[in-house]
Amino acid sequence: MSALIELSGITKTLKGQEQKRTILHGVNLSVDAGESLAIVGRSGSGKSTLLSILGLFDRPDQGSYLLDGQEIGKLAERRAAKLRSSHFGFVFQRFFLLKHLSAAQNVAMALVNGQGWLPRRERRRRVISALDQVGIAHLAKNRPAKMSGGEQQRVAIARALVREPRILLADEPTGALDTETGTSVIETLLGATTRGCALILVTHDRDHAARMGRIHDLTDGVLTQRVRA
Numbered sequence: 001m002s003a004l005i006e007l008s009g010i011t012k013t014l015k016g017q018e019q020k021r022t023i024l025h026g027v028n029l030s031v032d033a034g035e036s037l038a039i040v041g042r043s044g045s046g047k048s049t050l051l052s053i054l055g056l057f058d059r060p061d062q063g064s065y066l067l068d069g070q071e072i073g074k075l076a077e078r079r080a081a082k083l084r085s086s087h088f089g090f091v092f093q094r095f096f097l098l099k100h101l102s103a104a105q106n107v108a109m110a111l112v113n114g115q116g117w118l119p120r121r122e123r124r125r126r127v128i129s130a131l132d133q134v135g136i137a138h139l140a141k142n143r144p145a146k147m148s149g150g151e152q153q154r155v156a157i158a159r160a161l162v163r164e165p166r167i168l169l170a171d172e173p174t175g176a177l178d179t180e181t182g183t184s185v186i187e188t189l190l191g192a193t194t195r196g197c198a199l200i201l202v203t204h205d206r207d208h209a210a211r212m213g214r215i216h217d218l219t220d221g222v223l224t225q226r227v228r229a
C-alpha cells in the first residue's frame, strides 16, 4: 500500500533579485496516516517553504509529490485548492481568527469556504465535535477577545479539524504562547493523530519536537531524519 504522502527529490529554487537560490535540495519524505513528525532547522532554512509545498500553496521545481500514490506536484490551482480543502488542515503561529465572530462561528467558516454544501445540522454537529476535540466546547459562544492565547489557538485548531483533514500542517503553532500553554496545544494537535490524521509540525522548541514520532532536520535545504538516542 502506498504512503499517505511521498516526496521524492523535491527541489525548490527561488529567484532573488540577482541570483537564484536553491532552498530545498532533493527532499525525500514519507508520511503515513496517524504519524506525527517534527521539522526543525534554523531560521531561513526552508521549513515554511516545505510546508507550503506540502500544503499545495506552492509547487516544487523538481521531484515528485505523491498523495495516496497520485502525483499532485504539478496540479493547476483549481484542483490544488480542492485538494487543499478536502485533505489538509493548517495551523500557524498567528491564529487568524475573525474577532467579531464567536469561536463556533470562526470554526464554521472553514465549512463555508471551500467545502461542499453540508446540511445545517451536519455543520453544527461538526463544529461542536471539533470544539469538543480541542477541549473548548464550553467557549463556543465566546469571541476571541475574551479568550487566552491558548484558547484562541485551540479555536484555530478546531477550525483546521472541522473539515476532517487527513494531514495537519502546523507552522510554529506555539510561537506566540508561553511554554506551558504551548505544551498543551501540542498535546491537542497530537490528539488528532489518534483519529488517523497525520501531523507535520514545524517548531523551534526541542521539547515539542521530542513529542513527535520522529524528528527531521532541515539544513542547507537537505532534510534528514534524526536518529533517536
Ligand SMILES: Nc1ncnc2c1ncn2[C@@H]1O[C@H](COP(=O)(O)OP(=O)(O)OP(=O)(O)O)[C@@H](O)[C@H]1O
Residues within 6 Å of the ligand: 014, 015, 016, 023, 041, 042, 043, 044, 045, 046, 047, 048, 049, 050
Ligand atoms: N517569497 C519569497 N521570495 C524570496 N525569498 C523567499 C520567499 N519566501 C522565502 N524566501 C527565502 O527562502 C528561505 C527559506 O524561507 P522559509 O520561510 O521557508 O524559512 P523558515 O525555515 O520557515 O524560517 P523561519 O524559521 O524564520 O520561519 C529564506 O532565506 C527566505 O528569505
Ligand SMILES: [Mg+2]
Residues within 6 Å of the ligand: 047, 048, 049, 171
Ligand atoms: Mg517559517
